[in-house]
Amino acid sequence: MTEQIAIHTEGLTKHYGEVKALVDLDLDIRPGEIFGFLGPNGAGKTTMIRTILDEIRPTAGRASILGMDTHEQSVEIRRHIGYVPGDLAMYPNLTGRDTLTYFANLRGGVEWSYVEALADRLDADLDKKVGDLSSGNRQKVGLIQAFMNRPDLLIMDEPSSGLDPLVQREFQKMMREVAAEGRTVFLSSHTLSEVQRVANRVGIIRHGKLIAVEDVAGLRSKAIRTVSIFFDSPIDGSAFEGLPGVREVSTQNEHATLSFDGQMETLLKVVTEQFHVLDITTQEADLEEIFLTYYRDEEVTA
Amino acid sequence: MLATVLTKNLLDRWKGIAIGAVSIGLLLLMGMSAYRNIDLSLYTSMPEAVRALMGIAEDTDAGGLAYGAIYASYGALTLAALALSMGSASIAGEERNGTMGLLLGNPKSRTHVLASKAASLIGLTGVGALILWAFGEATPALLDVQIGGMHIAALAWHMFVISIFHGFLAMAIGAWTGRTGLASGVAAGVMVLSFIGVGLFPLIKGLESVAKVFPWYYYSATEPVLNGVDWGHIGVLFAGIAVLALAAVVGLNRRDLRGQSTGVSLIDRLRANPMTKKVADRLAGSARVSRIWIKTLTEHQGLLIVVSYVEFLIMGILIGPMYNWVDEFLIDMGKSLPEGLLSLFGGGDLGTPEGFYQIETFGLMAPIAVMVVTIAIGARALAGEEANRTMGLLLANPIKRSKIVYEKTVSIVIGAAIVGFATFSGVALGSLIGGLGMSMGNIAAICLLVTLLGMVFGALSLALSAGTGRPRFAAFGTVGLALVLFVLHAFLPFSESLAGLAKWTPFYYYLTSDPLLNGMHWGHGAVLTSLFVGLVALSAVLFDRRDLRQTG
Numbered sequence: 001m002t003e004q005i006a007i008h009t010e011g012l013t014k015h016y017g018e019v020k021a022l023v024d025l026d027l028d029i030r031p032g033e034i035f036g037f038l039g040p041n042g043a044g045k046t047t048m049i050r051t052i053l054d055e056i057r058p059t060a061g062r063a064s065i066l067g068m069d070t071h072e073q074s075v076e077i078r079r080h081i082g083y084v085p086g087d088l089a090m091y092p093n094l095t096g097r098d099t100l101t102y103f104a105n106l107r108g109g110v111e112w113s114y115v116e117a118l119a120d121r122l123d124a125d126l127d128k129k130v131g132d133l134s135s136g137n138r139q140k141v142g143l144i145q146a147f148m149n150r151p152d153l154l155i156m157d158e159p160s161s162g163l164d165p166l167v168q169r170e171f172q173k174m175m176r177e178v179a180a181e182g183r184t185v186f187l188s189s190h191t192l193s194e195v196q197r198v199a200n201r202v203g204i205i206r207h208g209k210l211i212a213v214e215d216v217a218g219l220r221s222k223a224i225r226t227v228s229i230f231f232d233s234p235i236d237g238s239a240f241e242g243l244p245g246v247r248e249v250s251t252q253n254e255h256a257t258l259s260f261d262g263q264m265e266t267l268l269k270v271v272t273e274q275f276h277v278l279d280i281t282t283q284e285a286d287l288e289e290i291f292l293t294y295y296r297d298e299e300v301t302a
Numbered sequence: 303m304l305a306t307v308l309t310k311n312l313l314d315r316w317k318g319i320a321i322g323a324v325s326i327g328l329l330l331l332m333g334m335s336a337y338r339n340i341d342l343s344l345y346t347s348m349p350e351a352v353r354a355l356m357g358i359a360e361d362t363d364a365g366g367l368a369y370g371a372i373y374a375s376y377g378a379l380t381l382a383a384l385a386l387s388m389g390s391a392s393i394a395g396e397e398r399n400g401t402m403g404l405l406l407g408n409p410k411s412r413t414h415v416l417a418s419k420a421a422s423l424i425g426l427t428g429v430g431a432l433i434l435w436a437f438g439e440a441t442p443a444l445l446d447v448q449i450g451g452m453h454i455a456a457l458a459w460h461m462f463v464i465s466i467f468h469g470f471l472a473m474a475i476g477a478w479t480g481r482t483g484l485a486s487g488v489a490a491g492v493m494v495l496s497f498i499g500v501g502l503f504p505l506i507k508g509l510e511s512v513a514k515v516f517p518w519y520y521y522s523a524t525e526p527v528l529n530g531v532d533w534g535h536i537g538v539l540f541a542g543i544a545v546l547a548l549a550a551v552v553g554l555n556r557r558d559l560r561g562q563s564t565g566v567s568l569i570d571r572l573r574a575n576p577m578t579k580k581v582a583d584r585l586a587g588s589a590r591v592s593r594i595w596i597k598t599l600t601e602h603q604g605l606l607i608v609v610s611y612v613e614f615l616i617m618g619i620l621i622g623p624m625y626n627w628v629d630e631f632l633i634d635m636g637k638s639l640p641e642g643l644l645s646l647f648g649g650g651d652l653g654t655p656e657g658f659y660q661i662e663t664f665g666l667m668a669p670i671a672v673m674v675v676t677i678a679i680g681a682r683a684l685a686g687e688e689a690n691r692t693m694g695l696l697l698a699n700p701i702k703r704s705k706i707v708y709e710k711t712v713s714i715v716i717g718a719a720i721v722g723f724a725t726f727s728g729v730a731l732g733s734l735i736g737g738l739g740m741s742m743g744n745i746a747a748i749c750l751l752v753t754l755l756g757m758v759f760g761a762l763s764l765a766l767s768a769g770t771g772r773p774r775f776a777a778f779g780t781v782g783l784a785l786v787l788f789v790l791h792a793f794l795p796f797s798e799s800l801a802g803l804a805k806w807t808p809f810y811y812y813l814t815s816d817p818l819l820n821g822m823h824w825g826h827g828a829v830l831t832s833l834f835v836g837l838v839a840l841s842a843v844l845f846d847r848r849d850l851r852q853t854g
Binding site: 078 | 694
């Protein structure tokens, strides 16, 4: 495990002519965390990743990975990272095994037994040619390629595209294991539900600008929940008035639906003291809704 | 739909056609202006038969030679090559890119799609032929050269039809198989072999009529630039085109469309068989991916095998015995030709085995063969990985960009060496079989020089590839530049004042020392080597400095 900041960027900026793909990005990713990098398509996620990997050079600003400059020490950096590009493409004429052998040869120090173990976990077919694989199965080869050298930092651009739900779950488990070992995961995605399941922190990027970095736990506390309560007798909406966190109430006979963003404990205490509750369900708003609620406005004001 | 597909194809392809046609037009301009400096007595002293062979009208000004030497052959080859690349891309290319399904998601039949593709092929080739015609008419006027008795429009029309023929050939093969590589490979093979065949067989007594089996015969045999359109021959080509069109319709409608899958090669079958799995795995699997340069070479194995085979068997072995069959009359005639003129064909004397090999094998075909391989490798080396979006993965490994450039360079060197060696073995065997008694050391020398020449152009395409990240630009740019340099090399010596400039083309350091007669010219070898090294170093610098491209 390394104690250095996993990824550090300072005023990182990339312009393509008039297009400002990345604007003044300051970001620190701590070792051992899973960082979700979120943003709509074309927000600058891939540009950021390609810049810190030295595929493209910043217009301004600088970045370091594991304490090393991303341009000057890019070769050394790449010893310590695993990378899954977005829109993954590989050599169609090679089998999965050939592909992994190729990259293992280039990299050195890859244990083949670990590759086999990863392939087992992801249920990957390494004997077929990559060109004959479906996109999800091709993605598995890409994932194994990134994990196989046990990197200190995994940089993955939309890594779970095409994976079926079972494999996605296994993949999430693999990411958590990486983090548990003190290694770091940088996960770019536009699907919030995935990030929500694994990430400790998320950064949100729009139009090349980082507009927020939040703890997932903190975001959740901001969450608006939909609470449905069934009582043993018809209920009146006025019963919930003045309760902290209750935003909207609708009732229909014995059934009440609340829009709620306060402390669940307080709500339960009040309700159970006064009424006889038969059933209660709460539906957690996912990050998607939170973003829509919080950051749509920020974008407008930004 | 027809209009939509046509428009899209026009937009996709017009640049290639325009660049190709304009370059050939510029070649004509250059060639013709070089010719203006030639001593005219050279032509008046030429036997009638030779003039006909070269496509020069009796009453023409020196400028007219340019049509025979440049336009009729390079122009037609270029236009046909562009047409066949369009033809192979038309159906098979859409399948390879995975866009065929999208296209057929519209309520149009496969035949309809094919018809649209065919129409755009014809349209674009027509545009190319029109540009060539316009250049052909304008150039003499511009340079104030008389071209009495030349039928430029007829030449352009013949070019158009032979190009459509090759385009449809590639399209039909693509429609039957869905493989772009196969389609363009076979069609290009047919084109090159028939170009050679039409040049070679008329030289051999008793076999003159064999030339008629080659499609190219119906383009060039009647010298349209001198004699106007031969409607009989055009009719033969049109009949061929009709058959190919029908074949394309049948082929496309009868088969399953291909996904983006890659097809099964022989080595795949061997790997699937438990008996041969172990050996094949080692061959195709672990060995192939052990180094970047080996993997790069295996990506071009098909091309390497075909080119080496042609060089070894046809341009090497077959030419030897053939020398003994060449018509005595032609040999005598060759002896009577002015020396300067022969440089067009690589400057050989038909009367000696060395001269015959120089004209048939080393003048044009051997450099083309090596350069096809090296340019293909060089152009795709870096830009190809970027276009296929694999460069990001490759560079996620702890290797420097320059290391990738050098690995790719190794594959260029080995690719060139393989073709060079195949040529050497073929020519050496051909000389033995034909009893020609050529010096082995000299054969080795000329093959080494052609290998070095190929490496120079491979490195040039590598540099363009490194600098731009665009494989097509790198390939076409290098081919265009090579063509210009070759023509300059061939024509500059005609002009006394400009002859010195020929030293500025790499071709000068290949054949000028007559290595087949005089052995290795180490100084020239050193010049080519330095050029190669310089271009590779430039590639490394260029590649290291720029942003990687995200898409092709």
